[in-house]
Amino acid sequence: EIVLTQSPGTLSLSPGERATLSCWASQRISSNYLAWYQQKPGQAPRLLISGASNRATGIPDRFSGSGSGTDFTLTISRLEPEDFAVYYCQHYGNFPWTFGQGTKVEIK
Amino acid sequence: QVQLVQSGPEVRKPGASVKVSCQTSGYRFTTSSHIHWVRQAPGQGLEWMGMINTGGGRISSTDRFQGRVTMTRDPSTTTVYLELSRLRSDDTAVYYCATESYGGNDNWGQGTLVTVSS
Numbered sequence: 001e002i003v004l005t006q007s008p009g010t011l012s013l014s015p016g017e018r019a020t021l022s023c024w025a026s027q028r029i030s031s032n033y034l035a036w037y038q039q040k041p042g043q044a045p046r047l048l049i050s051g052a053s054n055r056a057t058g059i060p061d062r063f064s065g066s067g068s069g070t071d072f073t074l075t076i077s078r079l080e081p082e083d084f085a086v087y088y089c090q091h092y093g094n095f096p097w098t099f100g101q102g103t104k105v106e107i108k
Numbered sequence: 109q110v111q112l113v114q115s116g117p118e119v120r121k122p123g124a125s126v127k128v129s130c131q132t133s134g135y136r137f138t139t140s141s142h143i144h145w146v147r148q149a150p151g152q153g154l155e156w157m158g159m160i161n162t163g164g165g166r167i168s169s170t171d172r173f174q175g176r177v178t179m180t181r182d183p184s185t186t187t188v189y190l191e192l193s194r195l196r197s198d199d200t201a202v203y204y205c206a207t208e209s210y211g212g213n214d215n216w217g218q219g220t221l222v223t224v225s226s
Contacts, residue, residue, distance in 0.1 A: 035212030050211025096170040099154040
C-alpha cells in the first residue's frame with residue numbers, strides 16, 4: 001500500500017498570497033497517477049487535478065499541480081476567499097487507492 | 109450531467125449491518141465504468157474503501173475491512189450499494205460514492221452519515 005504524506009498540516013495565509021502544498025509518496029507512483037481534491041466543511045470533495053498536473057473541468061488556472069515519482073506539489077497562485085479549505089492528494093495507480101491526511105489552508 | 113444521490117442517514121448498534129445506496133443518473137453502467145466508496149470519520153481525513161465495476165460487478169477493496177464490506181450494483185436502476193457488517197463505533201462516518209474519471213474521482217454523492225452507537 002502506498003502511503004501519502006502531506007505537508008504542512010495547516011497553512012495560514014492571506015487572500016492574494018501563494019499557497020504551496022506538498023505530497024510525498026512512500027513508493028514511486030506509476031504514470032503520475034496522482035490527484036488533488038478540495039473539500040469544504042459539509043461538502044463532498046471536489047476533484048482539482050489528475051495525472052499530477054491536469055486541471056479538471058472548470059477548475060480555475062490559479063490551481064496547478066506538478067511533480068513526479070514520489071514528490072508532488074499543488075500550487076494556488078493567488079488565494080481567493082473561496083480557496084480556504086482542506087486539500088487532499090490521492091494516488092490511483094494501483095489498488096488500494098489511498099489519500100494523504102490533508103492540508104488545511106486557513107485565513108491568517 | 110452525472111448525478112449521484114445517496115440514501116439518508118442511518119443509526120445502528122454495534123455488531124449490526126448497514127446498507128447504503130447510491131443512485132446514479134446520466135451515468136452508463138458498462139464494463140469500463142467504476143463506482144468507488146470513500147468514507148470520512150468525524151473531523152478526520154478521507155479513506156478509500158473500494159470500488160465496483162458497474163458492468164461486471166468485479167470488486168476491489170482495501171484489506172482493512174477484513175471481509176466486512178460488500179458492494180453490489182443493480183444495472184436496471186443504475187444504483188450501487190455498500191453494505192458494511194459487524195459495525196463498530198469507529199465505523200461512524202460519512203460514506204461517499206463517487207464515479208471514476210480518467211484520473212481520480214470526478215463526481216461525488218452528497219454523502220450518507222452512518223452512526224454506530226449503543
